[in-house]
Amino acid sequence: MTAETLAPAKINLFLHVGAPAPDGYHPLCSLMVFADIGDRVGVTEAPGFRLGGPYGPALEGEGDNLVLRAARALAGRLGGREVPGLILDKRLPVAAGLGGGSSDAGAALRLLREAWAPDLSDRDLEAVAASLGADGAACLWGRPVLAEGRGERLSAAPGLPVMDAVLVNPGVAVSTPAVYRAFDAAGRFSAVTPPPMPEAFESVEELAGWLAQTRNDLEPPALALAPQVADVLEVLAGEPETLFARMSGSGATCFALCAGDYEAETLAERLEAMRPDWWVERCRLGGPWA
Ligand SMILES: C[C@](O)(CO)[C@H](O)COP(=O)(O)OP(=O)(O)OC[C@H]1O[C@@H](n2ccc(N)nc2=O)[C@H](O)[C@@H]1O
Ligand SMILES: Nc1ncnc2c1ncn2[C@@H]1O[C@H](COP(=O)(O)OP(=O)(O)OP(=O)(O)O)[C@@H](O)[C@H]1O
Known part of the structure; x- marks a missing residue:
């Protein structure tokens, strides 16, 4: 493994949701915080996508994993790169309200920016994350954030105790x-x-x-x-x-x-x-x- 990182579980401390817009998406306001537990995402030289962990089987046989979609989206943003080997150790339950998929995608984006383009700005990386889902940008950094709009408009969270x-x-x-x-x-x-x-x-x-x-x-x-x-x-x-x-x-x-x-x-x-x-x-x- 060349690098690995935590993809922390997301918790919505509160989640206020309004009436749907014409496109079906909902305006919301949510204070999101992250846990010191989660999935683990790794990058290796050996090509391919490997899925393990207690909840890996829940994702077997599904379409493209968000980790792979994130890697391809960043490669595209950078004008094309060969996607290296990716490992997902799936420890969080799937479809659980913990933002696991978005957090996994965020972890992959952080690791691949480090490998491919350390100069790419945080803002540009957030745009790639946001293209993957409404929670994508909020789940990129694993730090408390106030999310508005569809979840993509981020501002600083108030000071919070651990x-x-x-x-x-x-x-x-x-x-x-x-x-x-x-x-x-x-x-x-x-x-x-x-x-x-x-x-x-x-x-x-x-x-x-x-x-x-x-x-x-x-x-x-x-x-x-x-x-x-x-x-x-x-x-x-x-x-x-x-x-x-x-x-x-x-x-x-x-x-x-x-x-x-x-x-x-x-x-x-x-x-x-x-x-x-x-x-x-x-x-x-x-x-x-x-
Ligand atoms: C429930 C939350 O996790 C709270 O943080 C998010 O609002 C959902 O975020 P997410 O899973 O990243 O959302 P997406 O993958 O973009 O969309 C999943 C589904 O949620 C609905 N969705 C999502 C966000 C939003 N503001 N309004 C919506 O109606 C979409 O119509 C879609 O059917
Ligand atoms: N790495 C991944 N982890 C989890 N789900 C994934 C992943 N890649 C793709 N998916 C798909 O995304 C769906 C949502 O999974 P996830 O665990 O992120 O839900 P969630 O925690 O309820 O998300 P949210 O709270 O953002 O709505 C899954 O049912 C699965 O089909």
């Missing part, structure tokens, strides 16, 4: 397009503007209090498609270590913010014992980790 957290997925894949369609069918649209946001949150407790005034507008439609999400949220809400719990993105992964390392560890251990069928990961949110 958050000890637990991620829980009930083992059900949820399709992002299906969740947006169910959101449209319900026809309940609100303003996407968040309540006034301080320049910085000094503690996770302060952040949790502020987040309670915000929403994930995709939670109700995702719950309708995957009722298992309700079980996860109910369990998390009932645990003493949970300061704040919510679903991320289009689901089905939910996150619980905890007061510290010990609380997150305790919560994760209890959930693992209680529900061995769930994917449970203790992590830290914030970043940049990549």
Whole structure:
């Protein structure tokens, strides 16, 4: 392996979604943070694409992986390059609201810029990432960001503490397009503007209090498609270590913010014992980790 890097899991701390535009895409406003866990992406001299890890089989036999599409898009932007060997160690569940595909693409773009064109600007790399999906640019750097527009208009996130957290997925894949369609069918649209946001949150407790005034507008439609999400949220809400719990993105992964390392560890251990069928990961949110 010549180089490898983390493709961190993305968490939408809040996700406000408006009525769809004529092209079907939705205006949104979301505060995205990244976990110190995720997939691993590598570049090698031996040609070809190798897919491994616990969730690799979930992507076998699909069309072109986002890692390959990212490599080809950057090669095209640079006027043509031979794509080297690429490795994806898929550790995050697929179609889970963790932005895994976008983060994998971002990791590949960072590695290949280093190899091919270290002078290419961050802005140009963001444009390539954005061409791969609405979350592409936001998931490029693995650092907290406020995303607006379709998700491609980025601005600095407020100052955030590092958050000890637990991620829980009930083992059900949820399709992002299906969740947006169910959101449209319900026809309940609100303003996407968040309540006034301080320049910085000094503690996770302060952040949790502020987040309670915000929403994930995709939670109700995702719950309708995957009722298992309700079980996860109910369990998390009932645990003493949970300061704040919510679903991320289009689901089905939910996150619980905890007061510290010990609380997150305790919560994760209890959930693992209680529900061995769930994917449970203790992590830290914030970043940049990549
Ligand atoms: C749910 C989120 O992950 C929240 O961060 C994103 O909004 C989705 O981002 P993404 O998966 O990168 O999105 P894309 O791959 O571009 O599109 C997937 C599907 O989501 C819908 N989509 C996506 C973003 C957006 N602002 N409005 C949408 O309606 C698109 O119609 C498409 O059917
Ligand atoms: N490297 C990849 N990792 C995950 N999915 C990929 C990858 N490459 C292509 N895909 C396709 O992208 C779809 C969405 O996967 P992903 O895990 O990124 O969903 P998600 O976490 O719900 O994304 P988001 O939160 O951005 O909507 C998958 O169902 C799969 O068909």
